[in-house]
Amino acid sequence: MSNPLVSVIIPTYKRVNYLKLTLDSIINQTFQDFEIIVIDDGSPSDENLILCNNYKKVYYIKIENSGGPAKPRNIGIKEAKGKYIAFVDDDDLWLPSKLEKQIAILEQNLDFGLVHSCCEIIDEKGVAKNEIIGRPGTPDVKHGNVSLRMMGNWTIMSSTPLVRKEVIEKVGFFNEKMLPAGEDVEYWTRTSFCTKFYYIDKPLVQYRVHNNNISNQKTKYLQLPLYLKSVLENQLELKIIDKKQFQLLLNNLCKMQIRTFKNGFFKTLKNLFLIDSKWIIKPNNIKMMIFLFIKK
Structure with a gap:
């Protein structure tokens, strides 16, 4: 049996209701050659396991609580079999053609190692707020050789990128020594020095805003x-x-x-x-x- 083209990595902790919606948004993609790796960061119950057993394409791993998404993402990277790797937060949703559009871009643009996009904001209940997050003033800011424009100014929306596995292998793992805030910024900044970014100026992901977002913990x-x-x-x-x-x-x-x-x-x-x-x-x-x- 051949390996899937895409490995989708989802770190999760105590969000079974949101996780189900996230999984459904991936399962309903127009592109279907993928595996989903769910890494449970020590949730106290078996709800996530029970949920994931309902999906044929989901591989569930539970670890001791690490306190943040870096270690779960790294475990997902080690387990990934795909040519491409995608990351999704357990409270965000993919729009149906997300993978199809991004696969086409990377297959046709071999000098780009990563493709990403902006996001549409939704609230706790999944209602669109008619706001876009992650969109620059002009698309070229986030497109191409971005390292000299990126550091200290912006980052990738973490549920949007699709990355060649060979780029991931070059960049390495997420920094597990950091607090669970900004480890994605540090990682994508490192990535910007290794490859060109392809930016799609249309939302391919719905970013959920709620009181428990890590991004709200400013300190x-x-x-x-x-x-x-x-x-x-x-x-x-x-x-x-x-x-x-x-x-x-x-x-x-x-x-x-x-x-x-x-x-x-x-x-x-x-x-x-x-x-x-x-x-x-x-x-x-x-x-x-x-x-x-x-x-x-």
Whole structure:
């Protein structure tokens, strides 16, 4: 029996009702050559197991609770048999032609290693809010060689990308040492230095907004710029970027850190000096800090 073309990886924890909707949205894709790997991050009941047993294409794995999606995603990567890998959060939904459109793009554009899109926002009950998230001012911002435009400015919506497995093997695993917030940003930032991104300026995913979204836990993102600095230093060491590009992106990280000050002023200030000891003598950084302080 041949391997599936696509491996779909879903980390989950105590969201059986949302997970069912997510699974149904994948099962109902117009493209059907895929496997689904559900990694349960130690949910206290067997509800997820019972649910997943109802789907022939689902392979269910349960692990001890790790506290975040990084380890479950990494286990999914290790188990994946597909030529392409897709990631889905357990509360998001795929629109029916998502895989079909993305497979066609990667099959026809061999120099691109990843295809992604923006998302339509839905509420807790699945009602569309007529809002789009993840759409840039112009599509070219998120398309092509994006590494010098991406770091400190934007990230991929995590339920949208389809990635060649060979790219995943080059990038490596999600960082399990990070808090469960921003580990996807760090991962896709690393990926941007390994391949070109193909951006589709149409929502292929419905992104669910509710009180338990990790993205609502703002204080956990305070350390993210420091992790991104480590990524940046690695690219400089590998000579993928030069010193001028390093300084440009380093200042992007300073601006990213400044935007976190409402969530912890003194922590933000400390991290700014850890990112760049000279951040304070750069006029635009101080102007940005003052503007955000007044706006507060």
